[in-house]
Amino acid sequence: MNTRHSSMQRLRKVAVSGLLAALLLVGCGGEKPEAMLASAKQYLAKNDPKAATIQLKNALQQKPDLAEARFLLGKALLEAGDATGAEVELRKAQGYKYPADEVTPLLARSLLALGQADKVTSEMASAELSTAQAKADLQTSLAMAYLMQNKPAQAEAAFAAAVAAQAGYPPALLGQARLKASQGDLPAAMALVDAAIATSPELYDAWQLKGDLLSNQGDAAAAMLAYRKTMELRPTYLPAHAAVIRQLLAEGKLDEAAQQLAVMKGIAPGQPQTIYLEALLAYQTKDFPAAREFILELLKRTPDNPLGLQLAGLIEYELKAYPQAESYLLKALPNTSELGIARRVLIASYLRSSQPGKALSVLTPVLDKIENDSNMLALAGQVYIQNGDIEKGGEYFAKAAALDPQNAGKRTSLAMVSLAKGESEVALRDLEKVAAADPGNRADLALIAAHLQRREFDAALQAVASLEKKQADDPLVHNLRGTALLGKRDLSGARASFEKALALSPTYYPAAANLANLDIVEKKPADARQRFETLLANDPKSMQALLALAQLRAKEGGTTEEVAVLINRAVTANPSEPTPRLALIGLYLGKNDTKSALSAAQEAVAAMPDEAAILDAAGRAQQAAGEYNQALATYGKLATLKPDLPLPYLRMAEVEVAAKNKEAALQSLHKALKVMPDSLDAQRGIIMLELDAGRVTEAVAVARAVQKQRPKEAVGYVFEGDLHATKRSWSDAVTAYRAGLKQVPAATELAIKLYATLSVSGNVAEADRFAQTWLKDHPKDARFSLYQAESATARKDFAAAAKLYRPLLEAQPDNAALLNNFAWVAGQLKDPKAIEYAEKANKLAPNQPAVMDTLGVLLVDQGDQGNQARGLALLKEAVALAPQQAMIRLNYAKALIKTGQKTEARSELDELAKLGDKFAAQAEVTALLKGL
Template identity: 35%
Template sequence: MPTIRLELMARALTAALPFALLALGLGACTKSTPEGSIAAAQQYIAQKNDQAAQIELRNAVQQAPSNGLAHRLLGEALLRLGDPVAAEVNLRKAQALGESSDSVAPSLALALLRQGQAKKVIDEFGSASVRDAAGSASLRATLGHAWLARSELQPAAEAFAAALGQQPANASALFGKARIAALEGKPEEALTLTESALQADPRLLDGYVFKGQLLASKGQRQQASETIEKALAIDGHYVPARLGLASILIDAKDYERAKAVLGAAGAVASDPRVSYLQGLVAVRQRDLSKAKELLAGTLKAAPEFAAALALAGEVELLLDNPVLAEMHLTRAMRAQPTAAARRLLAVALLRQNRPGKAIETLQPLLQEAEPKDAELAMLAGEAHLANGDYRRAGEYFEAAKAAGASMGAVRTRMGRLALVQGDLARGAQELQAAAAASPQTVEPDLLLVSVLLRQHQPAKALAAANGFIKKQPSNPVGHVLAGTAQVLLRNSKGARQSFEAALAIKPDHVPALRGLADLDLAEGKPSDAQRRYDAALSKKPEDDQLLVAAAQLQERSGQLDAAVKTLQKAITANPAARDPVVALVGLQLRRKAAAAALSIAQEAVARNPDEMNLVMLLGVTQEAAGAGRDALRTLNALVLKEPYAVEPLVRLAQLQARQRDFDGAAKSLLRAQERSPNSEAVARDLVAVYLQGGQADEALAVATRLQASRPGSPGGFVLEGDVRAHAKKWAEAERAYRAALKSDPDAVSVAAKVYRVMLAGDRGKRADEWVADWIARHPSDLSMRKAAADTALRAGNFAGAVKLYEESLRLEPDQALVLNNMAWALGQIKDARALATAQRAAQLAPNSADVLDTLGVLHLQAGDAKEGLEALNRARQLQPDRLDVRLHYAKALLQNGQTQEGKVELRALAASKIDFPGKSGIPALLATP
């Protein structure tokens, strides 16, 4: 029996085999052709199985690359699967292969939109038409969402209305109206419209995601997550749902779970929004290098993804790269001009010292006379403050206060405003109040310490620095400020402890290293200073700030070639950094290597053509290299490129003035005044240009206008005093300067001007009484003593100068330039202390040409020609353009018996067209045997 059954089964199988083979053959035939794969895919699509459909369609396009239908269906499937980049590729191929625009346009527009390319959607499909009503409605709805992405609510609403006119139950358009309602601050209406959209299309996955976001905004995170999970229940591969969940987790600061959700989303599809949100998580966790890497990948896949561009700009700002930040944010604004991107762009521009452009950028947000947004008002105030428009700055800071900004923040800005207006006393008062009102913020403390140091109040500055340290003990800046104050208090031990405390927190903190190096140099230990930088650079050999500081030390130690190499290394390692370029150009110019400096500046601008400060540096370097016309062209081009910036116009005016084009300089400064109407610096330069050009009346008018526009500021009266002094109207000048002192009674520079005009007006006794009274009221002030001493020195009152210098040195003994000037004055009155004083100055400043010149001359007076010649030769090498120093050197050669060499130098000096002290005596020196 079993045998019979097996035999019967064998016969049955044999009989059935041709039919089985036929069936297999038919199946194989169906799936082995592109048409068969397409047919199978269409069945899967009808079954909502896009994953299986895309496999069939990939087979189809592999077998028939020129099959437009296969590419279109594959693009649509990939779009539903959440891969808009690959979807776009296939949809464009379908279009190129002849698929009708009607069938391709709706999906292609949606693919672009999901890549964040809203502008491209509008540009490419804004005027497109689709004959099929459903397809047309779909396209109109997508356009509406594109307009929404660009914050254009009116055209968005019109597009959604058009879609609903063609298809009243179009879920995407209803969903778009819900989004508009949310943006207009109508969350309940938005929720209702979203529900309507979901009723129209229960598979509207974006609707579930948006509803979840609405619920999350109301604090209902659990319900929000459950709603989004419904989208995933419909399509487990739907990436936006995972993105929605991740967004909720990010807002809740649950970054680890957010990363897990995003990791799963990335495994499903290569959607650039995944890496964007991963970048956002990295920013929130302050892993900026990771964020930068992730966002670079996002932008490689979707170059016009506005949100990613804005976040990339924010990352560059956090990394202190404002030029790169501007590049990203400008692109973000072109793609989607959101308020957030606009604010970040303004910050980037302010960081580059381009306040005029920042104001222009913010203008669309500042339509209200008094912004209700405190943060925006503060930013606008900062921009106007930097642009010199102090009235508008003050108005915006007041608006910020009215809008609810913290009192600490507002009073900090008010303090800064007072400082730039020259009112140090009010500035200090505001900052003290701000520091007290800001227990967590150290900005007012930082500014307060700076003000107190400028006011020569180191004890108060130390107390303020200790307040900073109390707020943020792990911030090295507070310890450096304390160390700086202790240096001024002549507490070297305490200063070292403070600087070392800063380094214990941050071993490569450059200001602390510089502070300790200065102390080492003051104690005659240059090798110790060098070792500090060597140790820091061994750990961070390419740090641009460390390299610049090390180069500055090398220059001070006379190692000029080594300093050049150090700065070249800094530039090579950090081609986008500005400080090493500025330092190297400055060093080469001081070495009189103008050609080398020009080459460096040109290369820097070629690397960073949009860096305004580098372009201005190029102009300065071109002038120093003798290419004045090139400098004019460079600065004029910059003025055209930066139509709202003040500083390029000021630099242009300064160059024009040096070229004796006073009319051109005045015109440039008047243009600068249009941009910054209340800037004292611009007014001061304009007065100087008018005086140089012999237009005293115009100069006086500038001063008078400044007095009217800023009645509480001393600046206008100081300028009036300068104009009167230029005309030698000493009494009128004194009255103007005294009027300035009424606004700022502690302004040392103004008090010194009063002293000078009193001396010039032959009121020497009154002038000495003035100085004595000032010093009695300001016993710790060094500036007035030095200013008065320098004035006495220039006036030939050497004994009086010595007395004032001695008082200054009692307060602060190690002032090299004060010792130098005092040594010169002592030498003029044949005081035996002159040489020893000069030698002490040289110990403190061994590479100062002024100090070495004084030392050399005093050695000659003492009869030591050899020592004098050595000192003067070094001074001549340090500053070869100082003709007075070269004259002293020539005299030293003669006195040392080197007559021929001395007369060669004297003849060269006599041939110079430049006048300088002692030139008239050269013929007599040449006549000596």
């Protein structure tokens, strides 16, 4: 009995174990793959891709070649946001011969989600599908891929094909809406979205796009409702969650953003988009260490994510880790908006770390695109001031102010507008108040620039002292102080300030350049050279220092090869920077060495094939070498790269004129006008070519079109008057200039043109009457008076010229150009003070060939042996600085003759004789050669 009981007990145990095993087998996958496939379909129908994925993976464990399961797994993964996994599974489904009508459209969408637009178009553009739905789906994806490749025409055609395959296909309507939105036609885009929603109200991505459009139109409340509707329709749709979180962050609702982010983390805790928003939230709450941790985690997963790199740069900038910020932002820059936050913060980072040269390098490529961006214009002002270009910095501050004069929050801008209107006292007081209250330096820099431009050096020094209280250890402060002291002619004080700036930052180029300029003025070129070598010891890749050494060698009379070696050092140290490559091409073009220029251009294009400035320089090198077809091809590429700029077509016109194909040039100029209908360069070119072809009526029509486009500007009337003057139709020219003065009564340029035309046409008395009337009505018009003075000099009426120059100099006693011109006139009148004026001009503007020429000639003419020797030295140096200035070389030759150095004079005159008709004073050259 006991034995039987024991046997029965064992049997029951075995039975129970077998049943348990069977139950476990069923629970662990004993269910047939087909049943799991059916279950997965039900989950997909309920919009539960996660549960569907589990069932499909179990089915495929048992039957890996189940094609439909592969396809549905790809679909589920794509809906869950795993595009990488989706592509893998869909390609396997393709391999198992699953119907192309099902797989191909879905695979195209997976590739799009991965950003692989080129694969979509290369692999699927010619795919043959049979059903209308499949065709419409694929054509929509193709259109989106074309858009990603910046091919709007092909995109538009693909969208049209999608709608043709299936009328009113909602995804295609959404694609067309995106295209309209990218073209700025938001109403048309919204109409298409509404049509898609009317057809398919459950289309969640239509509601998402509607939210985006409403957000772009500034309707945040309506946009939020659209995003909420998207989440209602597809609770797991991450872009909708992200859009809501971004909008809440933008509105400063940080707590609500955090709550929404918690929901998103529950849906997709490890997704890159979720991690990015965690970093963004931490950044906005100023928890920068936490933001750094999140962004590092994101970049581990997606190291090339442009938004992630951009945010990483912003975080490092806030943590004052400028080298790290630079590294991230440089990587982000090519894949973010040209005028976006990455470029702005990178520039600001360079300014903060005393690298203004790099800031300028990042700013330069977008200078032609910031005319309507007051913040970028103001940033440009800071960049130029930090680079020591006070004049340009002030100009950009003024432009920024003019764009935003009504914004009371930008008191710096308001003050700059007041300055531009001539309300200087009020403006400067306002700037002082803003600078005192603002912890930043924008107002300080604008104030300093204003004072320096007005040559108010003591006031500038006071403003610098205020800036120093905010940033005492910034080399910029001491460089600005040195600039103001230079204006006061306190050279030793200026030198001390520049040296302090360099002591604070041994790689601060503007201070080194200022010290080098002082060295050159003091005739110490070796010291100047050492400045840059010392800077390079601390920063071997300093592009500015390397190029400065090249420029210095060129001024010293170095050979082209010597200068090229130095520029090539800058190229090698900065292979991705266009500036040194452009300098090398420019060097060879300046020396007429077209073969070397072409070689340098080819290397530059190979290194930077999509850099507009490089392509432009390459085209110029090809044109100079007579390679006109190559030049046209290069400018054609530039036109493709920059379709919104007229420059490529203007360059093509130059090439075609050089190739004597003026009709083709005319066509190119008209293309430029299509790109920019008010391009003055194109209009001017068309006028010249029409005039050259004898089509005066057509030329006048263009000039009058300019007048209509710019009714309050002088330019159109100048065009018309000038074309009549070119044909010596003096009365028509006068009529055009007078008509312009009626429309633009204060236009000095028109007044000068009218005065000149009356004079040259023989109506001297009328010209004088007009001049008297003009100056009576415009007593402060220095430009008109200066033109009169220059005209009197040109006709050798030196007494009249001197009379006109004197009041100009009384108003601007430190104007080097005026002093130089007056010195020449005074010399012709044998005024003993002529040399004194020329000496002052030379001190104010050292190393300027034209000024050195005037002083040199006057010293030689004086006859004193010591002065003659100094005059000859000045003229020789002026020729070295400006070898292309033939008149300076002629004056040097005449001075050599005057001092008995006939052999040297013959050498200079022979050089001038080679110029032939290119030099207007060739008759004098011939006469001088005969007299030797």
